[in-house]
Amino acid sequence: MTAATLRSLTAKDLAQMARERGVAGWHSMRKEELIGALVRAAKRRASAEAKLARAGEGRRVDAAEPVGLQPRRDSLAQRKLSQLQDKLAQGRNLASGTPDAAARQDRLVVMVRDPYWLHAYWELSPRSVDRAQAAMGQRWHGAKPVIRVYKIQPDSAALLERDIQIHGGVRNWYVDVQDPPSDYRLEIGYLAIDDSFYCLARSNEVSTPPAGTSDAVDDNWKAVAEDADRIFAMSGGYSAQGASRELQELLEERLRRPLGTPMKTRYGSGAAGRDGEQLDFAVDAEIIVYGAANRDAHVTLQGEPVQLRDDGTFAVRLSLPDRRQVIPIVASSYDGVEQRTTILAVERNTKVMEPLTRDFADANS
Known part of the structure; x- marks a missing residue:
């Protein structure tokens, strides 16, 4: 993979490649930035594979070398191989890195950011990842952490739209979707080489709004805090079915305030002291x-x-x-x-x- 080869592709194709390879911040990169990031990612991957191959081959002992040094050098190679395998395993580890992660409930929450983007956030315990490894057995080797995107059909059937490969070390992911308005549900887990899938958590169902009904927002929790009520509403918070318990708990934990209709969250004892004050309200369009x-x-x-x-x-x-x-x-x-x-x-x-x-x-x- 060379820069010259990549320049022949469109920016959309480059963004797709960057997303599949786990390039951080790909959604905000321009074409030249995507090319540079993909070239660097390819070099890192080639270097890691070369190190793994060299470590697996071991070191040939020279005839003139003292025999007493062989075990020491073999153990050094084994340690390097073990360290490299641990590093590669970390890239697949979806468990939360917080000290109290084991006590938390596994959850995958999806929020609607605009007609074409969903924001997935998850918390998974190490015990859940261990269970996945034990259940998959030999299929665990080569398994990839993925987010599965299901599109909900009019008859309520869930149609698998695609798998998005993700990597360890992150707790959220932006998912691009098409054809608004549509209904979606996500699953997070491990996909084996034989296409078998082990699900760790399933998200709430959300509906994207029609195109052109919302403005773009940035990718941090500050933006969620500033626009929480709209995101909560687009994610089903004020629908007849109501938002999922996980979504409401997550937003309330992050924002440290209740979410819901004003009658549930803002009507309290302070209303008793209004002293006949009238509510001013005007609407225009x-x-x-x-x-x-x-x-x-x-x-x-x-x-x-x-x-x-x-x-x-x-x-x-x-x-x-x-x-x-x-x-x-x-x-x-x-x-x-x-x-x-x-x-x-x-x-x-x-x-x-x-x-x-x-x-x-x-x-x-």
């Missing part, structure tokens, strides 16, 4: 019209010209009055020969309901 055309096309929206980006895409924010309106969007070729028109008909119908006042004593009964 806007609409965002977005699309794409040839970079040299001329686009108008409701007769006004639209500025295209360098790649031909555009996005326009419009007010959404409380009535029905028709929005024509027209694209013309640079020479004016061809013209295409799309008409959006949208309607806003706002209803303000009567205010509801709950009695404090009833709310706590």
Whole structure:
């Protein structure tokens, strides 16, 4: 694998290769960064395989060498081989590295970050990994830690979409998905060479939102804390079935606050001292019209010209009055020969309901 060979591939293909090889931070790398990371990963892998081969062959004893040195050198080679095998085994170890990991419950939690990304987080005890090794027997050798992605069908059947190879030393993984909105469930475990799978933990089921309904967020728990209620809602927190117990426990542990509807989490004794204060509440709405055309096309929206980006895409924010309106969007070729028109008909119908006042004593009964 050379840099020249990799440059002939697309950035999407390079990202797929980096993900399969466990390259950290691949999802935020550009093409040249992906090429450099893949080349370095290939060199490290080749070096590790060469060391393992040399250690397995042992060291040939020279005839002139004193016989008394043979056991010492053989034991040194054995130690190196053992150390290398331990290092390779660590790459497959999915157990939590915390001191109290053995006391924790095994769990795999998946959260929806946006229409195309899921965030999986797991906690597994060393005892669970030991059980997997004992159950798989000879198949354990060469087994790979993977996340299995299941797509939930309309009839509630779970269809295996793909396996994602992961590595030890991490406790979370970003999973890219397609065709929003869709329902997914994940499993984490070990996949043997004969394609048999040992499951360590199964996740909650989540539904991705329609495309274009959420903004991108970064990849740390600070972002989860800032956007926890939206993530909780997209992951099924406010649905009729409710969120999984593991998801709610994980978020509440991390954020150190309860999650749920305001009546369950925020309505308390403080409501008794409101002194007749009224609740101010106002709602308005806007609409965002977005699309794409040839970079040299001329686009108008409701007769006004639209500025295209360098790649031909555009996005326009419009007010959404409380009535029905028709929005024509027209694209013309640079020479004016061809013209295409799309008409959006949208309607806003706002209803303000009567205010509801709950009695404090009833709310706590």
